[in-house]
Amino acid sequence: MIKTISDIAAIAGVAKSTVSRYLNGGSVSQATRQRIEQVIKEHHYVPNTFAQSLKARRTNIIGTVVPRLDSFATSQTLMGIDEELRSANFQMLISNTSQDMEREIEAIYDFARQKVSGIILLAAQVNEEHLKAAEEINIPILLVGQEHSQLYSLIHDDFHAGYKIGRHVLEMGHRQIAYLGVTEKDISVGIRRKEGFKKSLEGTECSVSYYETGFRMTDAMAAASQILDESTPSIIVCATDNIALGVMKAAYLRQIVIPSDLSVTGFGGYDITEIIHPTLTTVRYFYKEAGQAAARNIIKLVRDEEMDQVTMLDTELLERESVDKR
Amino acid sequence: MIKTISDIAAIAGVAKSTVSRYLNGGSVSQATRQRIEQVIKEHHYVPNTFAQSLKARRTNIIGTVVPRLDSFATSQTLMGIDEELRSANFQMLISNTSQDMEREIEAIYDFARQKVSGIILLAAQVNEEHLKAAEEINIPILLVGQEHSQLYSLIHDDFHAGYKIGRHVLEMGHRQIAYLGVTEKDISVGIRRKEGFKKSLEGTECSVSYYETGFRMTDAMAAASQILDESTPSIIVCATDNIALGVMKAAYLRQIVIPSDLSVTGFGGYDITEIIHPTLTTVRYFYKEAGQAAARNIIKLVRDEEMDQVTMLDTELLERESVDKR
DNA sequence: CTGAAAGCGCTTACAG
């Protein structure tokens, strides 16, 4: 079985440097070119990537660090990244960290060791260790979904998403509001959305209570039960679609009818929110587009082209059935 | 900045072969060991993977080919694979093919070129090209979710899953049945589930009509509309949870109440099926466990250990609210 | 346009 460039060179009757040149688009005469092409095809020769990378000192790989794989947002973003990267002849490498911060840091160093050209980081939080890693490895990093003054980032406009939801809730006549958010350690989801929401309420006479829960539907169900035990909001504004789904479930279990007894909203625009009954009023996030943009941006960074430090994607209010007029 | 093994060797005052030996757990004296360890730590030295792989001719990478990223089944399976691979010190590389068969084949060759130790293939269909690729690359391949006489595979027990659903449907008194399946090109989902289902009905006086649709919820919605236009089944048995979700949506839009007017079942056991109302009766598939088992199996193959050609995972009937007693 | 040679950063027998 033929395997190395030397074999090909020998068979084609040329020097291996010539084969290499052929492979890399260097100048080779028409005749030689054809002969090499033939031999390569015939023997199904494929260059050894390691040898190439060892010499060339770079790869066409972009590493992507994700906190989890089983989330609509992540999947969509990854598909967008993959698509765009592929069309630019880059390859995507995924490292899942299962929401373990330590593994996130590890993943960054691992990627560095594998000499990826760039790293896309989908992190919920950014801390000192991330910054230190980013600095040490000396490889372009793009943060997606979160923002940080010391890093390039691509974000969704969480503030205005929150603002839009707030306006809509007001317009629909709600004044007794429960806001079910998440930890403030997550700047985008925990803080920005809430701030946008708060902003929209300024100067109004609403009564809003703020609560916090985890990202899982089951957590949200429990939180919702508690809220409904101790108060009677006309609407629960949830920081994510998943949380909203959990709230809807909790309401259903208590025979509370949505939206006539209780309205609910989410953030995200997951596919499922359009299938369930009632359909969920939410703000659509453009995850796939974010992935594509992230891919384009990291390539720019890799190529050392100029780039804005922050790229922001717009969101879109989806007025559906889960919010009732009061 | 220190980067190579030679640098480390020089600083530690030993030969680079000694450093290499240290790195690979060879025999090194206590004193030398400590010195090297020190220097490595101090300079944050990490070996160049390419050089290592070039020499060693193997990697600890397992390539995983997936048809799509935005599916519950895929996500769960990937997480299982990743988890198990990681604990065995292997790394997972994911290649998404967006359901493009050509890219699937390409991905296999790509992985081969990158000298992965093994490949896990989540494919909906297996054809000549897959087999040819599998043969040519000379790298262990494990098929997940589908079965093929010429390949090692790990599958869910689709036949009995179908059988279980069938029995349950019968027990609940349904006799006017619509079975909404998918293409028979997909052996597992398109054929096995249906066959198991059929088997359970043998000798009964049920009337069953078989239909076919795509995997997307929107496709299923359209298909369901048509079925409901031309017939009045008491139940629609769907080949996947997604299809069932689509059917439920279509029913809702027509003011058909589930389960009192129409019962529905799925296959899969996606998280969401427990959150929606009514909760969906379905068969639980152990995707994450499948991923873990797949990882263990591919490692066995890589290590040239003995293995059954087919590993089959059991499923579990989830009796919930979407099926009414007739 | 083409080839000989050096070198990328490791590992692996082989001596000592």
Added chain:
DNA sequence: CTGAAAGCGCTTACAG
């Protein structure tokens, strides 16, 4: 236990 040397499969100046 340790080191010198060869070699993994490429690429890249440098000559010609």
